[in-house]
Amino acid sequence: MKHGMKILFAMAAIGAISLSGCASTIQYDDAGSAKPISTEFGSSDLQQIAEAMVESMITFPPMVEMTASRRPVVSVDMVKNKTMQHIDTESVTDSIRTRLIRSGKFRFIDRTTDAQTIEELKTQQDSGLVDKKTAVDFGHQVGAEFLLTSNLSEIRQKLGSTTDVYYKFTMSLKNLKTGILEWSDEKEIRKVSKRGTFGG
Amino acid sequence: MKQNRNGIVGSMAAVAVITSLGLAGCSTTAGVEVTGKTTWDEQGARSLEKNVQFNNSGLKGDIQIVDVKSIMAGDVMRVQATLRSKDNATLPFQYRFEWYDGGGMEINSGAGSWKPLILYGRESKTIQSVAPNPRAKEFKLKIREPD
Incomplete structure (x- = not known):
């Protein structure tokens, strides 16, 4: 009888401590965490793609040769999102550009801020507020030599409680003068989710 | 008397179980840290000083760092580490590279992300990274069990 009570107490203690140890709270987490929540496109997928593309591009031998003596000017094109999901693809190319x-x-060069640039130049030229010696003239921006283009596609398969999603991100650097693709690479990511018997 | 003693042993076992549950449930261990530093001798030949540190005995039983090497791609440092699984089962890991300049200051501090890595039973696999810029002279590779 006494022994039985002790076991009961011990079990209650296990329950209480394991619950209090992992109680649900709000906290900061690692922005570089690779913990997948679902098979949807996530933050870690974005980081993996950005790092893989940049590492490939800056170590590709013809690129190493070209960038040894100069820093070419590149324009970034929108990502063609061929997945069924809504993804902020500009965020992917922003990460790649930053790296x-x-x-x-x-x-x-950044074409997304052209409207603001034109507005500012117009003010400098026409408002009469700005000293003509320091006012920036139209027509002196540098044209891009290369265009960075990319595609994101997915293949989704579902069987019973298993969902298998394959992502492929392809990126190319196109020489705008010659039309030649100077560099291209792809990054593949595969995510599998298995729904538990009692899971929603 | 004997029953009482049994009870004490029982509660001690319970405490051990609680402790192990608490640890397994909510923590990610520091894992393995591999550091490498580029140095040059008087003749200008480049070499890599490396150091492997296991902070987790469980992980030490699971993987082995077979080799760490580094080459230059132009002026940027490239690193490759070869890992080998000591286990027969398929094991998931995560790894991350951090880069430091010649003065030991971290470059883009905190910007690195964890990458998933799957090692099949007894498999050896290489993982690579490229320095974020030409200033990087040292790296730190961290490997851990998934969080």
Whole structure:
């Protein structure tokens, strides 16, 4: 009888401690965490793609040769999102561009801020507020030599409680003068989810 | 008397079980840290000083760092580590590279992300990384069990 009570107490203690140890709370987590929540496109997938593309591009031998003496000017095209999901693909290319700028090997032009640039130049030229000696003229921006294009596609398969999603991100660097693709690479990611018997 | 003693042993076992549950449930261990530093001798020949540290005995039984090497791609450092599984089962891991400049300061501190790695039973696999920029002279590779 006494022994039985002790076991009961011990079990209650296990329950209480394991619950209090992992109680649900709000906390900061590692922004570089690779913990998958679902088979949807996630933050870790974005980081893996960005790092793989940049590492491939800056170590590709013709690129190493070209960037040894100069920093070519590149423009980034929108990602063609061929998946069934809504993905902020600009965020993917932003990450790639940021990493390429950090490498110190490429320079970029940004077409998404052209409207603001034109507005600012117009003000400098026409408002009469700005000293003509320091006002920036139209027509002096540098044209991009290369265009960075990319595609994101997925293959989704489902059988019973298993969902298997394959992502493929392909990126190419196109020489705008010659039309030649100077570099291209792809990154594959596969995510599998198995729904438990009692899971929703 | 004997029953009482049994009870004490029982509660001690319970405490051990609680402790192990608590640890397994909510923590990710530090795992393995591999550091490498590029140095040059008087003749200008490049070499890599490396050091492997296991902070987790469980992981030490699972994987082995077979080789660490580094080459230059232009002016950027490239690293490759060869890992071998000591287990017969398929094991998931995560790894991350951090890069430091010649003065030991981390480059883009905290910007590295964990990458998944799957090792099949007794398989050896290489993982690679490229320095974020030409200033990087040292790296740290961290390997851990998935969180």
